[in-house]
Amino acid sequence: MALDFVAGCLGGAAGVLVGHPFDTVKVRLQTQPANHRLYRGTFHCFAEIIRKESAFGLYKGMTSPLIGLTFINAIVFGVQGNVMRVIGEGSVLNSFLAGSAAGAVQTLVCSPMELAKTRMQLMGMGQKAKTRKEKDVKNSLDCLLKIYRKEGLRGCCRGMTLTLWRETPAFGVYFATYDMICQLLSPKDPNEHIGMLALMFAGGMSGIASWMSTYPIDVIKSRVQADGVGGKSMYKGTLDCFVRSYQAEGWTVYTRGLNSTLIRAFPVNAATFTVVTLFLREMRPSQPVDTTLSKPHLYEK
Numbered sequence: 001m002a003l004d005f006v007a008g009c010l011g012g013a014a015g016v017l018v019g020h021p022f023d024t025v026k027v028r029l030q031t032q033p034a035n036h037r038l039y040r041g042t043f044h045c046f047a048e049i050i051r052k053e054s055a056f057g058l059y060k061g062m063t064s065p066l067i068g069l070t071f072i073n074a075i076v077f078g079v080q081g082n083v084m085r086v087i088g089e090g091s092v093l094n095s096f097l098a099g100s101a102a103g104a105v106q107t108l109v110c111s112p113m114e115l116a117k118t119r120m121q122l123m124g125m126g127q128k129a130k131t132r133k134e135k136d137v138k139n140s141l142d143c144l145l146k147i148y149r150k151e152g153l154r155g156c157c158r159g160m161t162l163t164l165w166r167e168t169p170a171f172g173v174y175f176a177t178y179d180m181i182c183q184l185l186s187p188k189d190p191n192e193h194i195g196m197l198a199l200m201f202a203g204g205m206s207g208i209a210s211w212m213s214t215y216p217i218d219v220i221k222s223r224v225q226a227d228g229v230g231g232k233s234m235y236k237g238t239l240d241c242f243v244r245s246y247q248a249e250g251w252t253v254y255t256r257g258l259n260s261t262l263i264r265a266f267p268v269n270a271a272t273f274t275v276v277t278l279f280l281r282e283m284r285p286s287q288p289v290d291t292t293l294s295k296p297h298l299y300e301k
Helices: 002-031 042-053 055-059 063-087 092-105 107-121 140-156 160-185 196-226 238-249 251-255 258-283
Strands: none
Touching: 002 042, 002 055, 002 063, 002 107, 002 196, 002 258, 042 055, 042 258, 063 092, 063 107, 063 140, 092 107, 092 160, 107 140, 107 160, 107 196, 160 196, 196 238, 196 251, 196 258, 238 251
């Protein structure tokens, strides 16, 4: 279990490093107002952030997911592993149920972490780095402390219900998809490792499937968590955000940033499972590595 935990942390860190720039672009596209769009699309957003804020602008708010990764992995491994032992392994349905349980429980850590990340990612949006005033938020923890002082505990839990609605089915789809692909691509010889390319493909496709299953909820979550950053709140709540977003922009609003998310999903999860597998193969050279879903998993899908 200790090796699984360390492998998951290393894989998760690799995934964050690879995918955070895409996540910043996703959040910017999801939250920009319809009447004042700074970015025309994924690649334009990338270029504008680098031009005005430097390449470091793409990594704003990365501290939060890196710090929270250890806690999230511990929760996910504990819940998913115990549920699988209770309900039984080898079934795709059981993989979905165990993943859903893990996703639901880790929401308690994931939601405030993503709140801080989102607020940090929106800092200095559209402003040139050289002309922008020095930021008054030092890091993700400082961001959460400022939210708590201003809005109380309720403010730190902003978007938690939406995060629960997103994470529960998304983690189920993630685990079930990975399980199915690994079963299909596993070599006939049980003593052989699953190939590196096959492992990367399984991880990448499971990330894409997971995001596709709940992406509209993620758009609303980002908007609710970003609401009030400019000093004025636009939405009264989740339902109001859903209705007003549709009235202003139609159904296409629920696919805002989807391109950058899907582009990000594949390499993030491919990197994660590759790092996890390499670590476990090095640490357990005498044991065949089982690449089913009892092995480490990452928060950043």
